[in-house]
Amino acid sequence: MRQTACWCLSLLLICGPSLLASAQARPLPGPDVQQIYQRLLPLIEKIPIFDHHAHPGYSDDADIDAMAAPPGVYALRLRDTNPELITAAKALFGYPYDDLSPEHAKWLVQKKAELKKQRGPAYFSVILDQLNIEQGVANRALMADYLDPKRFVWVFFADSFMWPFDNQRETARNQDEQVYIPLQKKMLHTWMQQEGLSRLPADFAAYLTFVSRTLEDNQKKGAIAMKFEVAYFRSTKFSDPSREDAQDIYERFVVGGIPSTDEYRTFQDFIFRYLIREGGRLHLPVHIHSAVGPGDYFNLTGSNIMNLENILRDPRYSNVTFVMIHGGFPYDRQAIWLAAAKNVYLDSSETEFLLYPSEFKNVLKLWLETFPEKITFGTDAFPYNDVLGAEESYWLGVQSSRTSLAAALAEMISMGEVSEAQALQMARGYLHDNAVALYAGKVH
Numbered sequence: 274m275r276q277t278a279c280w281c282l283s284l285l286l287i288c289g290p291s292l293l294a295s296a297q298a299r300p301l302p303g304p305d306v307q308q309i310y311q312r313l314l315p316l317i318e319k320i321p322i323f324d325h326h327a328h329p330g331y332s333d334d335a336d337i338d339a340m341a342a343p344p345g346v347y348a349l350r351l352r353d354t355n356p357e358l359i360t361a362a363k364a365l366f367g368y369p370y371d372d373l374s375p376e377h378a379k380w381l382v383q384k385k386a387e388l389k390k391q392r393g394p395a396y397f398s399v400i401l402d403q404l405n406i407e408q409g410v411a412n413r414a415l416m417a418d419y420l421d422p423k424r425f426v427w428v429f430f431a432d433s434f435m436w437p438f439d440n441q442r443e444t445a446r447n448q449d450e451q452v453y454i455p456l457q458k459k460m461l462h463t464w465m466q467q468e469g470l471s472r473l474p475a476d477f478a479a480y481l482t483f484v485s486r487t488l489e490d491n492q493k494k495g496a497i498a499m500k501f502e503v504a505y506f507r508s509t510k511f512s513d514p515s516r517e518d519a520q521d522i523y524e525r526f527v528v529g530g531i532p533s534t535d536e537y538r539t540f541q542d543f544i545f546r547y548l549i550r551e552g553g554r555l556h557l558p559v560h561i562h563s564a565v566g567p568g569d570y571f572n573l574t575g576s577n578i579m580n581l582e583n584i585l586r587d588p589r590y591s592n593v594t595f596v597m598i599h600g601g602f603p604y605d606r607q608a609i610w611l612a613a614a615k616n617v618y619l620d621s622s623e624t625e626f627l628l629y630p631s632e633f634k635n636v637l638k639l640w641l642e643t644f645p646e647k648i649t650f651g652t653d654a655f656p657y658n659d660v661l662g663a664e665e666s667y668w669l670g671v672q673s674s675r676t677s678l679a680a681a682l683a684e685m686i687s688m689g690e691v692s693e694a695q696a697l698q699m700a701r702g703y704l705h706d707n708a709v710a711l712y713a714g715k716v717h
């Protein structure tokens with residue numbers, strides 16, 4: 274023991290000075306932090322990005338999400354009063370005005386329409402080029418023919434298999450569910466159509482076969498992962514029911530009738546576990562929405578990322594790659610410790626919109642100081658409306674994350690935690706390498 278410690282110490286003495294100015298971390302950044310930041314930012318801007326989570330598409334495209342956002346209260350930065358969106362429109366489209374008044378906004382809508390015609394299927398690829406995004410996830414109900422498959426890889430939604438019964442009780446819970454649940458039913462019908470089913474099979478084994486075949490066929494169509502947004506519809510605490518219980522509930526209610534809340538939960542808990550097990554078998558990573566969400570009734574307690582600990586730490590799923598979309602926000606401090614498990618990763622998307630860089634920097638800093646190889650970049654770009662499109666949210670996501678990343682790393686360098694070379698390695702990991710390594714050559 275002592276000998277090893279000695280050896281390590283002498284190694285540190287030999288190599289230390291070249292790595293770090295001082296081998297003892299300090300609690301405050303020095304006066305050089307601003308300079309380091311200015312040096313890092315242009316280097317970070319040159320790193321080609323892999324966007325691990327986004328919803329590219331036009332605002333009138335119904336296939337973007339398997340659900341819709343009900344009217345709710347948006348955080349300050351996500352409101353259309355955010356002046357940064359004007360900067361985004363200037364940077365991407367040469368927007369000539371300094372406000373987004375309705376008559377000026379018309380210019381932007383028109384400009385986008387012209388460019389869509391001009392660029393055709395290259396429209397969104399050009400946006401990626403402008404932001405140095407090499408490739409990005411398109412988390413969509415279905416892929417769009419106007420997205421170039423070389424630049425956009427599909428992640429489909431897997432929740433709908435958990436809602437095959439009469440959903441009257443589920444829908445009646447609140448106004449948000451009145452929007453969400455019928456869309457799950459619609460998604461399920463899309464999969465049934467894809468698999469040539471006019472109605473759901475009467476027996477449970479055949480239902481599970483239908484579920485598996487859908488996953489396999491989506492994978493054949495190019496999907497690289499399945500995504501759950503279940504936190505919008507129910508708690509993410511999943512029990513571990515027996516197959517017999519799930520079968521009994523399925524075979525009773527697939528033909529009609531409304532299951533009790535407990536019965537529906539039991540069935541869903543089994544299906545969720547079945548889906549992630551299939552994710553392991555098919556090497557199809559599992560993305561799970563793990564943060565706050567819009568709407569008036571989104572349940573923060575029910576969607577707390579820690580609810581999933583029993584799943585993420587279950588050795589039966591050790592062959593499943595889990596990506597915790599949105600990094601558990603606002604439980605991002607807890608979330609990074611879930612990523613201690615070798616098959617669990619965090620995606621930072623959406624967090625960079627909900628927070629300003631001054632605070633998002635602190636989230637990234639803590640993550641980088643804990644498990645830097647387990648964190649991945651995403652934008653959560655989404656077409657909010659005609660004026661505030663996926664285009665502007667790509668811009669805001671990329672700019673916010675780059676500046677926050679440069680600031681976090683500058684502090685870490687200045688405080689003697691990492692060398693500049695290590696910091697840039699971490700930046701490349703976060704913006705590109707960590708995520709790309711999860712998909713066995715399918716993305717780059």
Ligand SMILES: [Zn+2]
Pocket residue numbers: 326327328412653
């Ligand atoms: Zn999203």
